[in-house]
Amino acid sequence: MKYQTELKDNLLFVRLEGDLVAGKDTQQMIEEVDGLQNRKLLLCAIDLSNVRFMDSSGMGVLVSLLTKFRNRGGELVLIKPSDHIRKLLIVTKLNAIFTIAENDEFAAQFLQESIY
Template identity: 80%
Template sequence: MKFQIEPKDNIFYIRLHGKLVAGPETQKMMEEVDMLINEPVLLCAVDLSDVKFMDSSGMGVLVSLLTKFRNRGGELVLIKPSDHIRKLLIVTKLNAIFTIAENDNFAAQFLKESNF
């Protein structure tokens, strides 16, 4: 997996590419988020549009990210998960805890209107 973290308009955009599974890159991303989350930014949008595979450890990563932001009074949104990832979220009932946005604009609008 490859990732990019882009701060923009008080939102961290995490762009994931490849397979969302446990590994050194996933650990590196979580460490970077831990360092950045101490900033005043409490909103996050995770772009899953280029993630074609996710296993249970990948689901754990998403839940962990959501928990990190919510524990600090923030929020997290998933952007445009593929059909396969959407099905996994439904089967695991994680779709009940994550908000899904179709693009960056909808993600930003939801996050800013949530008053977090």
């Protein structure tokens, strides 16, 4: 899995590409997000549009990140999961705990409104 992080107006955008499974890259991404969270960053959007496959460990990563942000009074949204990933979220009922945005603009708007 490849990933990129981008900060825009106190929002963290994490763009994932490839397969979201346990591995070195996934752990590195979690550590980077944790480091940014320690700087009082409360809002995160994870772009899943280029994720082809996700297993249970990938789902665990998403739930873990969501929990970390919410425990600090923040929020996390998922951006445009592929059809395959969207079906996994529905089957596992994770779609009930995640907000899903169709683009960066909706994600940013939702996140900004979520803390006020």
